[in-house]
Amino acid sequence: MDLLKYTLRIADxxxxxxxxxxxxxxKGPTLEEDIALSNLSLDLFGxxxxxxxxxSELDGTKSADDFAFKRNEREFYNLQLTEQLNGHxxxxxxxxxxxSVYSFLFYSKLSNSKDETLAAIAAKSLxxxxxHLTHSKSWVVRLGDGTEESNKRIQKSLNNLWQFxxxxxxxxxxxxxxxxxxxxxxxxxLKSEWDxxxxxxxxxxxxxxxxxxxxxxxxxxGMHTEHLGHLLSEMQFLPRAYPDAKW
Amino acid sequence: MNELIxxxxxxxxxxxxxxxxxxxxxxxxxxxxxxxxAHSEVIGMQPEGNWISRAPSLRAKMxxxxxxxxxxxxxxxxxxxxxxxGISREELVNQLHQEKAKYSSIFNYPTLSWADMGAIGWxxxxxxxxxxxxxxxxxYGPYSRGMIKICKEESFHQRQGYEIMAEMAKGTSEQKxxxxxxxxxxxxxxxxxxxxxxxxxxxxxxxxxxxIKRQTNDELRQSFIxxxxxQAEIIGLTIPDPELKWxxxxxxxxxxxxxxxxxxxxxxxxxxxxKQRLDHHKKAHEEGRWVREAAxxxxxKQLKK
Amino acid sequence: xxxNSTIWEVFIQSKNGLAHKHAGNVHADDKEMALQxxxxxxxxxxxxxxxxxxxxxxxxxxxxxDGEAFFDPSNDKMYRHPTFYSMPDGSKHI
Numbered sequence: 265m266d267l268l269k270y271t272l273r274i275a276d277x278x279x280x281x282x283x284x285x286x287x288x289x290x291k292g293p294t295l296e297e298d299i300a301l302s303n304l305s306l307d308l309f310g311x312x313x314x315x316x317x318x319x320s321e322l323d324g325t326k327s328a329d330d331f332a333f334k335r336n337e338r339e340f341y342n343l344q345l346t347e348q349l350n351g352h353x354x355x356x357x358x359x360x361x362x363x364s365v366y367s368f369l370f371y372s373k374l375s376n377s378k379d380e381t382l383a384a385i386a387a388k389s390l391x392x393x394x395x396h397l398t399h400s401k402s403w404v405v406r407l408g409d410g411t412e413e414s415n416k417r418i419q420k421s422l423n424n425l426w427q428f429x430x431x432x433x434x435x436x437x438x439x440x441x442x443x444x445x446x447x448x449x450x451x452x453x454l455k456s457e458w459d460x461x462x463x464x465x466x467x468x469x470x471x472x473x474x475x476x477x478x479x480x481x482x483x484x485x486g487m488h489t490e491h492l493g494h495l496l497s498e499m500q501f502l503p504r505a506y507p508d509a510k511w
Numbered sequence: 512m513n514e515l516i517x518x519x520x521x522x523x524x525x526x527x528x529x530x531x532x533x534x535x536x537x538x539x540x541x542x543x544x545x546x547x548x549a550h551s552e553v554i555g556m557q558p559e560g561n562w563i564s565r566a567p568s569l570r571a572k573m574x575x576x577x578x579x580x581x582x583x584x585x586x587x588x589x590x591x592x593x594x595x596x597g598i599s600r601e602e603l604v605n606q607l608h609q610e611k612a613k614y615s616s617i618f619n620y621p622t623l624s625w626a627d628m629g630a631i632g633w634x635x636x637x638x639x640x641x642x643x644x645x646x647x648x649x650x651y652g653p654y655s656r657g658m659i660k661i662c663k664e665e666s667f668h669q670r671q672g673y674e675i676m677a678e679m680a681k682g683t684s685e686q687k688x689x690x691x692x693x694x695x696x697x698x699x700x701x702x703x704x705x706x707x708x709x710x711x712x713x714x715x716x717x718x719x720x721x722x723i724k725r726q727t728n729d730e731l732r733q734s735f736i737x738x739x740x741x742q743a744e745i746i747g748l749t750i751p752d753p754e755l756k757w758x759x760x761x762x763x764x765x766x767x768x769x770x771x772x773x774x775x776x777x778x779x780x781x782x783x784x785x786k787q788r789l790d791h792h793k794k795a796h797e798e799g800r801w802v803r804e805a806a807x808x809x810x811x812k813q814l815k816k
Numbered sequence: 817x818x819x820n821s822t823i824w825e826v827f828i829q830s831k832n833g834l835a836h837k838h839a840g841n842v843h844a845d846d847k848e849m850a851l852q853x854x855x856x857x858x859x860x861x862x863x864x865x866x867x868x869x870x871x872x873x874x875x876x877x878x879x880x881x882d883g884e885a886f887f888d889p890s891n892d893k894m895y896r897h898p899t900f901y902s903m904p905d906g907s908k909h910i
Contacts, residue, residue: 279569286563286576290556290791293799294821295583295590296843296853298556302580303856306573313569329568353802402848409812410805417801502567502625509683511567511625511675530877584857591841594823600843601819660840803819810822810845 266438268322269341270448271382272331273484274374275315276342279332280492281363282308283499284350293353300399304360307392314385321381333503337493338486345428347492351421354407354414358421361400365461366432367393369454378446401465408469415470422466423474430479432458438484521722526652529595537721540714541651542596543612544723549589550607550614552582554788558622559631567625571675575628578668585661592653608793610780617700619782626679626686626693632672634694634701634739640665641735642705650722677746687747694743695751702766703774705732736764821845822871826854829866836868844869 285305292298316328326334345363350356371393374386407414433455435443442448466473482488502511513532520527527533556579563579566572590600606612617635622628643665646658679690706728709715718724726734736755743750754767776782821843827836839858844850850869859867 283564286572289560289563289576289579290553291795291798293795293802294843295553295587296849296856297799297802299580299583299587299856300852302576302583303860306576306580309569309573309576313573316569332569333567353799398848399852402852406809406846406849407802407805410809411801413801414805414808498564501565506567506683506685509567509686511571511678580860584860587842587857588840599820604819657840800819803821806845806849807821810849813846 265322266441267379267447268319270438270442271315271319271322273341275312275319275331276340277346277363278308278315279312280340280342280495281346281360282306282312283495284346284348285356285360287350288356297353301356304396304399307389307396311385311389311392314388318381318385329503333500337488337496340486340488340492340496341483342488342492343428343431344480344483344489345425345431347489347495348425348428349491352417354418354421355425357400357403357407358418358425360396361404361465362425362429362432362462364393364397364400365458366454368397369457370449370451373449373454377448382447404465404471405469408466408471418469419471422471426474426476427478427480431481431483434481434484436484518720521650521720524722526655527650528652536717537723538596540717540721540723541654542593542598544718545589545593545596545654546598546603546606547613547615549586549593549603550612551618552586552589554614554618554792555635556582556586557788557791558618558620558784559628561622562625562628565625566628571628574671578632578671581664581668585664588657588660589654592651592657595653604796608789608796610789613778614788615704616774616777616782617697617704618788619777619784620696620700621784623696624689624693626676626689627697629672629675629679629690630693630697632668632670633676633742634672634697635704636665636668636672637739638701638704638735640669641731641738645725645731648722648725673742673746676748680746680748691748694748698751699769699773700777702732702736703769705729705735707771707774733763736766740764822850822873824850824854824869825872825875826858827868827870828854828858829868832865836866841872842869 282305285301285308288298288301288305290298292301312332313328316331319331320326320328323331343363345359348355348359368390371386371390375383375390377383377386404418407418409415433452435451439448439451443450463473480489503509514534517527517531517533517537520531527537559575559579559582563572563575566575590603593603594600603612607614617638622631640662643658643662647655647662649655649658676690676694679686681687706712709727709729712728715724715727719727740750740755752767754765756765758765777785780786822845823841824844825841826839828839829836839854842850842853842857844853847869851867854867854869
């Protein structure tokens with residue numbers, strides 16, 4: 265069912281990115297940033313939960329936890345960017361910055377969805393994502409315009425993750441259908457604004473926008489990088505090992 | 512003269528604030544106690560952080576993440592309180608890394624199953640609460656205010672842990688076994704959290720005189736045991752102490768003797784996770800250096816503009 | 817370069833119409849970071865609608881009510897924070 269798959273796509277990016285960020289716990293560069301990253305993670309899990317609850321309603325049989333813990337890699341539709349490794353703090357910040365700009369623009373449009381549930385979730389998430397954007401943007405600027413070393417490192421992060429930014433703006437049949445029905449967002453229309461925000465930030469930070477080249481693709485149909493499998497093994501282990509248990 | 516005024520203040524339950532005169536030993540004692548408390552919160556993030564990625568439900572994951580985040584926050588409140596005594600965060604972190612400062616030994620035990628999240632919340636946070644409620648009345652103002660704030664936030668931590676244990680104890684037989692196993696491993700280390708017996712605790716005298724501590728180790732330990740035995744009975748788990756028995760005359764539970772060899776071994780660095788916990792903290796600190804330097808450099812540039 | 821950040825005092829207005837109240841302090845290098853850290857540390861349970869941050873070194877404190885003899889008169893600042901005292905470059909163990 266198209267609305268279900270559409271909802272899962274949004275939910276999955278949130279849960280996978282939330283999962284990645286939660287690994288920073290006790291590893292942050294400062295205790296303050298440790299708390300900040302956990303906050304971002306919690307927001308994303310909250311969004312994922314709301315969306316998976318809706319998916320559960322649409323599906324009629326599976327629960328939100330079933331969707332989270334019992335689907336396999338080819339049934340997840342998160343953007344490939346979200347499953348990339350945390351790397352060092354710069355890698356995490358760039359991943360979050362790219363995602364937050366997109367998410368901010370996406371949720372802004374989705375808050376006007378004809379689907380009331382998606383519109384409400386989008387409106388609530390938008391409040392949180394604004395903070396994600398501010399936070400990650402501030403760090404891009406600090407690291408870009410900090411020391412020579414930080415500038416070098418974060419430039420590399422930008423170059424490495426750039427190939428995952430194409431997926432934000434793809435439209436397949438389901439997207440087209442949802443958009444036509446007034447439910448979904450026209451992803452390709454988000455690109456010029458995304459570019460503007462990213463370009464301004466990079467300029468402000470002494471950083472160079474990477475050249476467009478090969479763009480990764482496929483998550484809309486459950487095609488992923490090799491990272492997702494490992495992430496899910498860890499995340500789903502307990503419910504799969506104890507299928508009869510309630511937690 | 513100052514000593515008399517100071518002690519008078521203590522005796523009349525007035526708070527000592529950062530700019531007040533204080534005996535050097537009072538200041539040193541507080542720095543040691545508050546910093547070790549802070550380090551404990553931060554190191555404590557590791558054993559629980561170990562299970563965030565594997566939490567068995569979305570709700571459990573979010574609750575655990577929020578709990579560990581709270582602990583980071585508590586660490587920050589305590590470092591702040593400690594800094595008012597004239598020591599910097601950098602110095603405090605160095606003391607931790609050089610093993611000049613300790614942290615609560617309980618965090619030198621590994622978390623081996625999801626049930627450990629229940630055991631830690633229920634027992635470790637439970638023990639911490641007993642201690643912290645008492646410390647709300649400590650004589651040093653910033654420490655007391657920090658404790659009041661922490662206590663407000665702590666109540667959900669213990670309930671989270673107890674709920675996990677209760678659910679597992681009435682779940683599948685594998686879950687019940689897992690919960691009992693966690694209780695078996697964490698019971699003794701939890702009651703050891705209250706420290707040595709009063710008779711073997713040399714600093715207790717001053718701590719009580721200066722009202723840094725309001726109750727002794729043994730008093731707090733007894734209070735914790737009395738509360739917890741009943742909680743275990745309700746959920747159908749057995750505390751691994753064959754000598755545990757209600758003493759009608761005393762109005763308290765009698766309990767077995769702790770393994771003091773194990774206690775001192777772990778306190779002195781020879782526990783299952785001592786090296787791992789410290790290495791983890793040092794690694795995170797080192798790996799974050801370039802970030803901290805960048806942030807400082809950026810801030811300095813802004814000031815020059 | 818020392819590994820210490822600047823300390824900022826945090827004041828929170830929990831509800832519209834109420835006065836800002838001192839909540840504690842945070843470490844941060846620039847003002848955006850100070851505001852964000854203050855938000856993350858002190859308003860996790862929605863305890864605030866407006867946050868002020870001020871560098872601790874800018875706060876001027878009155879004297880303790882006990883009169884001259886009993887308090888540390890060496891400065892009129894809030895705490896004994898060592899970062900308030902600028903040490904000569906190259907000096908160690910101080």
